[in-house]
Amino acid sequence: xxxxxxxxxxxxxxxxxxxxxxxxxxxxxxxxxxxxxxxxxxxxxxxxxxxxxxxxxxxxxxxxxxxxxxxxxxxxxxxxxxxxxxxxxxxxxxxxxxxxxxxxxxxxxxxxxxxxxxxxxxxxxxxxxxxxxxxxxxxxxxxxxxxxxxxxxxxxxxxxxxxxxxxxxxxxxxxxxxxxxxxxxxxxxxxxxxxxxxxxxxxxxxxxxxxxxxxxxxxxxxxxxxxxxxxxxxxxxxxxxxxxxxxxxxxxxxxxxxxxxxxxxxxxxxxxxxxxxxxxxxxxxxxxxxxxxxxxxxxxxxxxxxxxxxxxxxxxxxxxxxxxxxxxxxxxxxxxx
Amino acid sequence: xxxxxxxxxxxxxxxxxxxxxxxxxxxxxxxxxxxxxxxxxxxxxxxxxxxxxxxxxxxxxxxxxxxxxxxxxxxxxxxxxxxxxxxxxxxxxxxxxxxxxxxxxxxxxxxxxxxxxxxxxxxxxxxxxxxxxxxxxxxxxxxxxxxxxxxxxxxxxxxxxxxxxxxxxxxxxxxxxxxxxxxxxxxxxxxxxxxxxxxxxxxxxxxxxxxxxxxxxxxxxxxxxxxxxxxxxxxxxxxxxxxxxxxxxxxxxxxxxxxxxxxxxxxxxxxxxxxxxxxxxxxxxxxxxxxxxxxxxxxxxxxxxxxxxxxxxxxxxxxxxxxxxxxxxxxxxxxxx
DNA sequence: TTGTAGGCGTTATCAA
DNA sequence: TTGATAACGCCTACAA
Numbered sequence: 018x019x020x021x022x023x024x025x026x027x028x029x030x031x032x033x034x035x036x037x038x039x040x041x042x043x044x045x046x047x048x049x050x051x052x053x054x055x056x057x058x059x060x061x062x063x064x065x066x067x068x069x070x071x072x073x074x075x076x077x078x079x080x081x082x083x084x085x086x087x088x089x090x091x092x093x094x095x096x097x098x099x100x101x102x103x104x105x106x107x108x109x110x111x112x113x114x115x116x117x118x119x120x121x122x123x124x125x126x127x128x129x130x131x132x133x134x135x136x137x138x139x140x141x142x143x144x145x146x147x148x149x150x151x152x153x154x155x156x157x158x159x160x161x162x163x164x165x166x167x168x169x170x171x172x173x174x175x176x177x178x179x180x181x182x183x184x185x186x187x188x189x190x191x192x193x194x195x196x197x198x199x200x201x202x203x204x205x206x207x208x209x210x211x212x213x214x215x216x217x218x219x220x221x222x223x224x225x226x227x228x229x230x231x232x233x234x235x236x237x238x239x240x241x242x243x244x245x246x247x248x249x250x251x252x253x254x255x256x257x258x259x260x261x262x263x264x265x266x267x268x269x270x271x272x273x274x275x276x277x278x279x280x281x282x283x284x285x286x287x288x289x290x291x292x293x294x295x296x297x298x299x300x301x302x303x304x305x306x307x308x309x310x311x312x313x314x315x316x317x318x319x320x321x322x323x324x325x326x327x328x329x330x331x332x333x334x335x336x337x338x339x340x341x342x343x344x345x346x347x348x349x350x351x352x353x354x
Numbered sequence: 355x356x357x358x359x360x361x362x363x364x365x366x367x368x369x370x371x372x373x374x375x376x377x378x379x380x381x382x383x384x385x386x387x388x389x390x391x392x393x394x395x396x397x398x399x400x401x402x403x404x405x406x407x408x409x410x411x412x413x414x415x416x417x418x419x420x421x422x423x424x425x426x427x428x429x430x431x432x433x434x435x436x437x438x439x440x441x442x443x444x445x446x447x448x449x450x451x452x453x454x455x456x457x458x459x460x461x462x463x464x465x466x467x468x469x470x471x472x473x474x475x476x477x478x479x480x481x482x483x484x485x486x487x488x489x490x491x492x493x494x495x496x497x498x499x500x501x502x503x504x505x506x507x508x509x510x511x512x513x514x515x516x517x518x519x520x521x522x523x524x525x526x527x528x529x530x531x532x533x534x535x536x537x538x539x540x541x542x543x544x545x546x547x548x549x550x551x552x553x554x555x556x557x558x559x560x561x562x563x564x565x566x567x568x569x570x571x572x573x574x575x576x577x578x579x580x581x582x583x584x585x586x587x588x589x590x591x592x593x594x595x596x597x598x599x600x601x602x603x604x605x606x607x608x609x610x611x612x613x614x615x616x617x618x619x620x621x622x623x624x625x626x627x628x629x630x631x632x633x634x635x636x637x638x639x640x641x642x643x644x645x646x647x648x649x650x651x652x653x654x655x656x657x658x659x660x661x662x663x664x665x666x667x668x669x670x671x672x673x674x675x676x677x678x679x680x681x682x683x684x685x686x687x688x689x690x691x
Numbered sequence: 692t693t694g695t696a697g698g699c700g701t702t703a704t705c706a707a
Numbered sequence: 708t709t710g711a712t713a714a715c716g717c718c719t720a721c722a723a
Contacts, residue, residue: 307620
C-alpha cells in the first residue's frame with residue numbers, strides 16, 4: 018500500500034493551507050467555490066481518504082456503535098440476534114455510523130465494562146442484546162447524565178436504560194386465544210431457561226390468559242432447559258410420559274417446537290390432530306416444516322433499526338429519560354395448530 | 355460520564371512525566387519497580403483507561419478487522435455467515451483484535467473500496483465473506499505488497515488474496531457415493547443461483563462423480579434460483595411435474611432441501627421411500643426435521659477462526675504469497691436418504 | 692475567505 | 708531509569 022495521502026499533501030499540491038483544505042473537505046460551504054473545486058479535484062486525483070482515527074481523536078467522537086451480543090459457549094448466535102444485527106447495521110450505515118461487534122460469553126454485563134469501552138474511545142454508544150443480568154455502575158450518581166446505551170430484547174428501564182423489546186405477552190395471548198378457539202382445553206407449556214426474564218413474561222401471559230377464560234388447572238409446564246432444539250426433544254419425551262396428554266403444546270421458541278415436533282411425529286402422533294403445536298420467534302424454517310408451524314414473528318429487523326434510532330436520539334438529547342419502546346409481534350397461524 | 359482521565363492526569367498526580375507514565379503502563383519492564391507500582395496504583399484509583407483512538411493514531415494501527423458480509427437485499431444474513439462470524443469474533447478476541455462489521459448489499463466488492471477503508475484507518479485488515487465478484491484494484495503494481503485481506507468461502511487466490519474455503523466438492527462426492535450405495539440410479543440436482551461459483555463447483559462435483567460411476571444421463575438439473583426455502587418449494591413443484599421422477603434429490607443447500615421436503619411431503623410422497631433428499635451446510639434444524647435430513651456440515655466456526663489466523667500471519671509476514679486453506683466438511687447421513 | 696496556532700492523548704526518539 | 712519533545716493527522720477557534 019502506497020504512502021498515505023494526508024491533508025498536508027493536498028495542501029502542498031494546491032498551495033493552500035492545511036486548515037483551508039480541511040475546511041474545503043468537511044465544511045464545503047465555508048470556503049470559496051474555486052478552492053472547493055480545486056481541493057476536491059486534487060483530493061480525488063491523489064486518492065485522498067480522511068484518516069478517521071485522527072478525526073476522531075480531534076473531535077472526541079468515534080461514530081461507532083458497540084454491539085454486545087451473547088453467544089452461549091460455543092453455540093452460534095441465535096438467528097433472532099442475527100436479524101437484529103442486520104437491522105442495526107442497516108440503520109447505522111444510513112446514519113453514517115460504524116458497528117463494532119463483540120460477542121460475550123455469558124449474559125452478565127457490567128455497566129462498568131461498557132463504560133470502560135466507551136472511555137477507551139472505540140465507540141461512543143452501545144447496544145446490549147438480551148442482557149439478562151445487567152449490573153449497574155457502582156460509582157454513579159443517580160441523576161448523572163444517562164449512558165448512551167440501549168438495551169435490546171430486555172427491559173432495563175428500571176436500571177436507567179432505554180430499551181427496545183417485543184410485546185411478548187401479546188404474542189402468547191394470541192396463541193392462547195387461537196388454541197381456545199380451536200377448542201383445546203388442556204395445554205402444555207414448554208419453557209426455556211428458567212432464570213431468564215422472557216420466560217417469566219411468556220409463562221405468565223399464558224397462565225393469565227387461560228385463567229381469564231376460566232381454565233385454571235389445565236396447564237402443564239414442562240422444562241425445556243434451553244431455547245434450543247435438543248431441549249425440545251427432551252421436553253417431548255417428558256410430554257409423552259404424561260398420564261393424560263394435553264391436546265395443545267405451546268413452546269416458547271421455534272427451536273423448542275421443532276425439537277418437539279421431531280419427537281412426537283417420530284412416535285407416530287399426528288400434528289395437529291393428536292397434538293397441536295405452536296412456536297415463537299418467526300424463524301424462516303417454520304413456514305416449511307411439515308406441517309408448517311404456527312408461530313409469532315418478532316419484528317427483528319425493526320427492533321435493530323429502532324434501537325439505533327433510540328441511540329441517536331439519546332445522543333442528541335431528544336431522549337432524556339429512559340424510555341421503553343415495545344414493538345408488536347405478528348401472530349402467524351399455520352397448519353400445526 | 356465524568357471527564358476522561360488521561361495520562362496527563364496520572365502524571366500530575368504522581369509527579370512523574372507523561373512519557374514515564376505511558377511507559378509504566380505499556381512497557382512495565384522498562385521502568386523501575388516502584389514507579390510501576392505507583393503508576394498502576396494511581397491508575398486504578400482514578401479509573402484510568404487508555405484512549406485507544408489516541409494510541410492508534412500514534413502507533414498508526416487500529417487492531418481492528420473489518421468484516422464485509424453480504425446481506426441479500428433485506429434478507430437476513432445466512433446462518434452460515436453467522437457461525438463464521440462467531441469464529442471470527444472468538445479468534446479476534448483471543449488475539450486482542452476488534453471486529454467491525456459491515457453488511458454489504460450485493461456481493462460485488464471492489465478492492466479499491468476496501469483499500470479506502472483501510473486507508474481511513476478504521477481497520478488494518480479485512481475479511482471478505484462470500485465475495486462473488488471481487489474487482490481487483492486498478493492502480494496496483496503486480497508485485498506490490500499484498501493486501502491484508504482474506505477471502506472467506508470463495509477462492510480468490512487467483513486475484514492475489516489468501517482464501518479460506520470448504521472442500522465443497524468432497525462434500526458432494528460423499529453425498530453421491532452415499533446415494534449410489536443406497537441403490538439410487540436416477541438423480542435430480544437442485545441448484546442455487548446460477549451465477550455463483552459455489553454452484554458450479556457443486557454441480558460439477560456431482561456430475562463428475564456420477565459419470566465416474568458410469569451414470570452419465572441420469573441427472574436432471576432443476577434451478578432453485580436462490581439458496582433459500584421458497585426456491586426449494588419452486589424446484590419441488592417442477593420436480594413433481596417430471597415425467598419420470600428421479601429417486602434421489604441432491605439439494606445444494608439445507609434451505610432448498612427443507613422447502614423441497616415441505617412440498618413433496620405435502621403431496622403425499624414419502625421420504626426417503628418415494629424420494630431421498632439431501633441438503634448441504636449442516637444447519638442445526640436439519641437434525642430435527644421429519645425425517646432428519648442427510649447433509650454435509652461446513653466447519654463454519656473453524657473457517658472464521660482460521661481466517662483470522664491467516665490475517666495475523668499475513669500481517670506479521672508469515673504468509674507472503676496468496677495461499678488457499680481449504681477445510682474438510684463432514685458428511686452426516688440421516689433418515690432422509 | 693484564508694492562514695496561524697494550539698490541541699486531541701499516546702507513543703517514540705533522543706538526551707540527560 | 709527518566710524527562711523533554713516531536714510526531715500521528717485532523718479540527719477549530721481566532722486572527723488576519
